[in-house]
Amino acid sequence: xxxxxxxxxxxxxRVEGHGNIVVNVKNGKLEECRLxxxxxxxxxxxxxxxxxxxxxxxxxxRICGICACGHTLASIQAAEDAIGFQxxxxxxxxxxxxxxxxxxxxxxxHIYLLVAPDLLGVKSFVPLIHTHNDVVxxxxxxxxxxxxxxDILVGRHVHPISAIVGGFTKLPKEKELDAMLEILxxxxxxxxxxxxxxxxxxxxxxxxxxEYVGLVNDTDEYPLxxxxxxxxxxxxxxxxxxxxxxxxxxxxxxxxKHTKASRDSYMVGALARVNLNFEKLHPKAKxxxxxxxxxxxxxxxxxxxxxxxxxxxxxxxxxxxILKEFKNEGIDYAQxxxxxxxxxxxxxxxxxxxxxxxxxxxxxxxxxxxVDNKGKIINANCIIPTGQNLNNIEYDMKKxxxxxxxxxxxxxxxLMEMLVRAYDPCISCSAHFLDVKYIDx
Amino acid sequence: xxxxxxxxxxxxxCEGCQLxxxxxxxxxxxxxxxxxxxxxxEVMSEKSSTYDVAIVEGSITTHHAIERIKKIxxxxxxxxxxxxxxxxxxxxxxxxxxxxxxxxxxxxxxxxKHFDTIPTRAVHQVVPVDYFVxxxxxxxxxxxxxxxxxxxxxxxxxxxNAVCVECKLNENECxxxxxxxxxxxxxxxxxxxxxxNNGNICYGCRGxxxxxxxxxxxxxxxxxxxxxxxxxxKINMYNKPRELGELKTNE
Numbered sequence: 191x192x193x194x195x196x197x198x199x200x201x202x203x204r205v206e207g208h209g210n211i212v213v214n215v216k217n218g219k220l221e222e223c224r225l226x227x228x229x230x231x232x233x234x235x236x237x238x239x240x241x242x243x244x245x246x247x248x249x250x251x252r253i254c255g256i257c258a259c260g261h262t263l264a265s266i267q268a269a270e271d272a273i274g275f276q277x278x279x280x281x282x283x284x285x286x287x288x289x290x291x292x293x294x295x296x297x298x299x300h301i302y303l304l305v306a307p308d309l310l311g312v313k314s315f316v317p318l319i320h321t322h323n324d325v326v327x328x329x330x331x332x333x334x335x336x337x338x339x340x341d342i343l344v345g346r347h348v349h350p351i352s353a354i355v356g357g358f359t360k361l362p363k364e365k366e367l368d369a370m371l372e373i374l375x376x377x378x379x380x381x382x383x384x385x386x387x388x389x390x391x392x393x394x395x396x397x398x399x400x401e402y403v404g405l406v407n408d409t410d411e412y413p414l415x416x417x418x419x420x421x422x423x424x425x426x427x428x429x430x431x432x433x434x435x436x437x438x439x440x441x442x443x444x445x446x447k448h449t450k451a452s453r454d455s456y457m458v459g460a461l462a463r464v465n466l467n468f469e470k471l472h473p474k475a476k477x478x479x480x481x482x483x484x485x486x487x488x489x490x491x492x493x494x495x496x497x498x499x500x501x502x503x504x505x506x507x508x509x510x511x512i513l514k515e516f517k518n519e520g521i522d523y524a525q526x527x528x529x530x531x532x533x534x535x536x537x538x539x540x541x542x543x544x545x546x547x548x549x550x551x552x553x554x555x556x557x558x559x560x561v562d563n564k565g566k567i568i569n570a571n572c573i574i575p576t577g578q579n580l581n582n583i584e585y586d587m588k589k590x591x592x593x594x595x596x597x598x599x600x601x602x603x604x605l606m607e608m609l610v611r612a613y614d615p616c617i618s619c620s621a622h623f624l625d626v627k628y629i630d631x
Numbered sequence: 632x633x634x635x636x637x638x639x640x641x642x643x644x645c646e647g648c649q650l651x652x653x654x655x656x657x658x659x660x661x662x663x664x665x666x667x668x669x670x671x672x673e674v675m676s677e678k679s680s681t682y683d684v685a686i687v688e689g690s691i692t693t694h695h696a697i698e699r700i701k702k703i704x705x706x707x708x709x710x711x712x713x714x715x716x717x718x719x720x721x722x723x724x725x726x727x728x729x730x731x732x733x734x735x736x737x738x739x740x741x742x743x744k745h746f747d748t749i750p751t752r753a754v755h756q757v758v759p760v761d762y763f764v765x766x767x768x769x770x771x772x773x774x775x776x777x778x779x780x781x782x783x784x785x786x787x788x789x790x791x792n793a794v795c796v797e798c799k800l801n802e803n804e805c806x807x808x809x810x811x812x813x814x815x816x817x818x819x820x821x822x823x824x825x826x827x828n829n830g831n832i833c834y835g836c837r838g839x840x841x842x843x844x845x846x847x848x849x850x851x852x853x854x855x856x857x858x859x860x861x862x863x864x865k866i867n868m869y870n871k872p873r874e875l876g877e878l879k880t881n882e
Contacts, residue, residue: 231746348647349647
């Protein structure tokens with residue numbers, strides 16, 4: 191076949207942050223295929239040096255607006271691990287609730303506003319206001335509902351206020367537990383048509399099996415906040431060994447691939463989690479997964495969006511369960527902590543290193559801090575899910591392009607965009623990039 | 632009535648302020664009745680070469696960004712600096728606490744040279760700005776106020792009194808009385824003392840009041856035994872770029 195294709199998408203839209211797609215086919219031969227990251231570097235890890243470990247959450251939450259709660263939780267976990275602080279059961283449970291809300295909020299944004307327009311053949315949700323008004327209203331209502339629950343729990347979703355090292359500065363009162371439950375039950379009502387919509391969407395056909403990496407555990411809980419690092423290729427390691435898979439080093443301009451575990455690349459995120467821990471999903475989530483034919487191991491990356499839908503159901507149901515338990519058992523308000531504990535010396539600080547490994551909407555997120563005996567940060571490292579996925583996205587692109595060369599250039603471009611969007615990349619999240627390509631911009 | 636064309640642009644930031652817009656819920660549809668959003672990369676694929684109002688998120692941290700913001704300024708009749716990064720430089724300004732070569736090498740080692748970076752500046756330190764919406768993230772009621780002002784062509788002034796005023800109205804127990812230092816007394820109000828309402832301190836994300844009543848602050852610092860180092864440390868979190876002047880042409 192002799193065909194030339196040139197795809198050059200500058201500033202890919204409907205993703206978080208700045209990335210370009212470059213595909214070049216000459217005489218039917220794939221010559222170039224890249225996802226370039228062109229986000230301005232922000233140097234978060236460098237900026238953390240010299241700061242108090244108790245400030246790390248406030249600062250690193252600002253790495254990303256969409257997954258601010260995820261960064262908060264990974265940061266707190268790494269900080270507490272570094273200084274040897276053990277949070278209470280109540281605190282851990284509230285953090286699990288916060289993480290569910292984060293995943294629910296982010297997945298709804300991605301499914302409705304970022305992905306659905308492609309599958310409905312429009313450029314954004316704006317034209318849908320006229321053609322699918324009820325759908326847009328439902329999406330915005332669900333998004334706001336998640337946000338409202340976060341407002342009650344931690345002050346706000348974008349850069350949460352009350353979740354800090356040690357616990358929560360404010361604990362929900364009884365009537366606030368009721369209010370959160372009421373809102374979540376309203377989301378349950380909207381979830382039914384969301385599932386219908388999800389089931390009706392036609393995702394592109396494509397298969398490329400890869401290694402799926404995420405948290406694993408030995409209990410029957412779907413692991414999001416705590417666990418070991420595991421993979422569908424049978425890998426299992428303690429979270430402190432995360433560098434064995436993220437292969438944290440930067441090499442000069444080359445096609446050298448950095449993030450790999452057992453194969454050339456691996457995938458993290460909703461699809462990876464569902465592939466790894468399918469049996470631990472809430473029964474309602476599993477039921478829908480079976481109905482739409484999503485089962486382990488699903489090797490079509492476009493179905494990451496479908497996996498997000500499954501996780502929405504899981505997180506919603508588990509959030510309601512957690513809130514009901516709090517209502518029955520009550521909240522111990524004596525556990526509310528005062529900010530500035532470090533200044534008062536209420537939390538003892540020691541020198542050490544700590545790692546946080548948390549499943550945030552786009553996959554497993556790592557924070558690592560090293561502190562001195564006064565609790566000052568000496569070194570910091572943040573490895574985000576999108577950075578780990580970049581390599582896998584490029585392998586997908588390389589397999590997909592030759593399979594769709596009979597399509598028109600526009601269609602190929604759209605497919606490439608859809609593929610990248612399916613991963614829900616969060617580029618501004620990139621505290622730094624793992625797989626670096628140098629382009630002057 | 633012809634709808635006003637509005638475009639959203641992002642520079643160095645977390646895009647959380649744009650997300651706050653998506654978090655408005657169905658109210659967003661009422662706003663969209665009044666304006667025509669022609670570009671909003673985070674949630675739309677549509678693009679436009681013309682627009683009346685540019686809503687700019689993020690601070691200016693690269694040479695490329697300087698050129699880009701200048702082009703946007705030329706096209707837009709009205710420019711809104713949206714969020715702390717755009718309005719005061721924000722958290723990205725923490726970078727300015729370090730030697731730029733050193734911080735680049737810390738994060739990217741020998742490849743540091745590939746990552747262009749200049750001292751973090753707020754948007755108004757590079758091009759003229761018509762409206763400011765500080766806050767990390769923006770407080771949506773204030774954003775709606777600013778948007779209304781921009782559409783009506785009237786001025787909006789960011790409150791220049793301290794967060795403490797709002798905090799007192801909210802009947803929060805003063806952090807200082809709990810023995811904890813807080814940036815409330817020197818930080819511009821307008822957020823309804825969001826963080827203190829939720830048990831945290833004010834970090835100064837909305838910028839410093841123009842008249843911080845230095846003598847009064849000294850009294851507070853003495854009374855509560857707060858070090859100058861603490862105050863500087865917190866000011867340097869969001870407000871470091873204020874030390875820089877406007878961008879010089881040869882920078």
